[in-house]
């Protein structure tokens with residue numbers, strides 16, 4: 018339970034921010050906090066993959082896009098022409114389809130968001146398995162390039178396939194009703210509710226991953242990171258663990274993609290871009306690789322700033338610089354002990370001749 | 376039936392013949408030692424037995440099952456544990472956590488059940504923690520349980536590594552130079568410990584350079600030289616073996 | 628397919644292929660001396676083209692190209708000195724992330740200097756419509772410039788590594804860095820030199836290809852992926868392999884134009900990359916044992 022305690026102050030912050038924003042009539046901040054929360058969900062998954070399983074992925078925007086695009090495609094493309102198809106009729110009879118009318122009064126029949134979400138997440142998981150099996154045999158540069166290649170292929174696909182709207186992406190994605198009247202959508206009236214949905218999802222993800230890290234599986238993963246050979250000799254099936262972590266992080270990315278797409282009411286090809294994947298890696302690196310709390314904090318802060326447009330046209334440049342600076346000076350993240358030591362030593366250099374030896 | 380049977384094992388690294396036609400067997404309940412000068416192929420032999428890499432040819436039978444072609448984690452699951460000549464700690468984890476990783480094969484929590492903390496996971500976690508603590512106590516390093524393992528002193532790291540191996544509840548324990556880098560008191564302690572481990576019912580195969588330790592505790596000794604087995608006998612007989620003496624004392 | 632069309636495709640393939648080969652050799656030079664895959668390799672090509680285009684306003688073409696190559700070499704040296712040189716035993720992951728960061732920063736610098744517009748150098752001789760005829764196929768003379776420049780670089784590089792003492796020292800550094808250090812070779816400078824060399828080659832390639840393929844701030848990533856594909860295909864570290872693999876990829880791409888939709892053209896190289904990584908990471912010509920010795 019001890020590991021879950023820090024969630025309480027976090028929860029207090031989340032509620033506090035909402036109260037302050039509601040009180041000061043600055044609810045628009047909640048919009049970016051909501052989006053930042055979804056991106057952070059992906060970043061948490063990537064953090065486990067990179068920090069604990071030790072596998073870099075430069076293609077996680079691809080999984081985000083798979084989630085978002087499939088859910089968007091299924092809930093927007095009308096099935097009216099296939100109405101007489103047996104499968105469609107069956108789905109309709111089970112209530113998994115949604116019928117209604119378009120703005121122009123045409124008949125509309127689409128997959129319900131619940132089913133679409135399930136299909137999207139499942140697709141991401143299946144693709145992750147098929148990509149992961151060969152890719153995770155690779156190491157270092159090869160792994161980086163292979164995942165980068167995967168990401169670019171997904172980008173090309175969404176950019177070239179008509180179903181995914183080519184350069185325009187998919188818009189007019191309907192709301193995603195959850196339960197008890199809650200639904201994921203971008204309506205102004207539901208802004209506060211959606212803020213809590215996003216943070217609920219994120220905190221749930223965080224709890225699941227904290228549980229995972231402090232368990233037999235988590236210790237196995239950290240063991241692989243410490244000494245792969247010894248972990249193997251302790252009975253840890255390293256290949257399987259890496260694959261499962263890869264799939265897990267892909268699912269987290271896909272969930273983030275699905276929710277954010279329904280929240281924004283659309284998705285565009287830039288979400289699948291290489292720069293997005295690199296940005297996620299950058300954030301995990303700043304947070305300190307094997308540090309879920311660091312990844313969460315950095316994920317929220319950096320995404321929030323970026324979404325607020327604080328970095329202006331230097332957005333990508335900022336993330337590029339972050340990558341370099343962090344890897345040069347604080348490869349274990351800015352929250353790491355060694356970096357804090359270095360900082361204190363840097364500032365106290367003149368006064369102290371010798372710091373505490375290693 | 377022998378617990379471990381090594382048959383006509385060969386290993387070549389490019390042109391280097393690291394192990395050449397080595398056969399021997401280990402009986403249950405024994406402490407068996409493998410000795411030989413530096414570069415004789417002892418560690419290579421251990422690596423083949425534990426599945427780190429395959430032999431060029433030959434076979435290794437453990438409880439009658441062929442191990443060649445099995446991955447290390449599969450060998451571990453069959454009940455074989457090992458330590459390393461140059462300690463391989465899980466850095467970034469505490470001593471206790473290191474030992475808890477050793478409980479891996481003895482437990483079963485998977486990804487989903489760990490994430491959702493099923494009730495039986497709770498119980499398993501508690502059992503793992505208690506057992507690991509017991510082992511640290513047995514090896515007299517309980518007070519360092521929550522220290523980062525890679526920052527411990529050398530001898531303490533060896534102890535953690537041993538505890539980690541014991542946590543696997545192995546049938547056969549491979550120890551690669553467990554006394555290397557230790558002083559005579561610590562070495563004697565290791566000797567007592569190995570005997571104690573054997574008395575717990577764990578068969579031990581050990582590589583060691585410290586002759587007094589080896590002669591003291593082992594039931595049988597295999598001597599390797601340049602990858603070949605040149606003798607296999609009781610300690611007393613090995614001490615008398617002219618060829619072994621020649622190797623250890625040099626020809627001149 | 629008519630034989631003219633066949634030759635047309637073939638020549639197009641060779642043109643692009645030689646560019647890929649040069650980028651791949653750039654990867655190899657740095658990889659051999661340092662074990663680093665420089666993810667910013669494509670940006671050298673971009674800088675080469677873009678700087679030359681800017682300089683052209685002030686000076687004649689040959690001078691602009693020459694100066695651009697030199698400037699890019701200085702950039703290469705600067706990158707190595709600022710970001711790589713002083714790291715002590717960095718992990719592969721760290722190096723990957725650093726070079727990716729450099730690649731992004733280079734691109735951002737470029738977009739802030741030159742904007743997003745597509746530019747190009749003029750044709751070295753003639754113009755867009757001038758052409759020469761080879762075996763009945765009509766091609767732009769610029770193609771010959773590209774192929775000739777690539778071949779020249781390849782040959783000069785070979786001579787440099789085989790005959791000059793600096794080249795030999797670099798090769799020593801490539802085969803065993805520690806031993807080279809012990810022999811008194813300044814391996815740190817060799818590493819800088821490898822960045823300079825590969826930046827220069829990339830820049831020259833960026834100049835000669837600019838009239839045909841145009842230059843843009845974000846051309847680097849695509850080229851880097853293709854160059855890397857070629858480097859792997861030919862066996863990482865092997866320049867001869869890179870040439871063969873480069874031409875192969877170029878020709879495959881050229882002939883696939885009629886089969887693969889335009890939007891997926893870039894995906895061909897990536898698909899090849901993934902396949903080769905999965906089934907033959909040592910490359911077409913490399914041996915498995917040799918590649919097992921390399922650290923990735």
Ligand SMILES: Nc1ncnc2c1ncn2[C@@H]1O[C@H](COP(=O)(O)OP(=O)(O)OP(=O)(O)O)[C@@H](O)[C@H]1O
Pocket residue numbers: 388391393411412413414415416417418419420460
């Ligand atoms: N992975 C490897 N690749 C190439 N050669 C190896 C490898 N492992 C061991 N060798 C070589 O095989 C020979 C035997 O090495 P090994 O480590 O088994 O000796 P050892 O008996 O354990 O020696 P020591 O007493 O020094 O530990 C040595 O010459 C060593 O250099």
Ligand SMILES: [Mg+2]
Pocket residue numbers: 417418419460
């Ligand atoms: Mg040894």
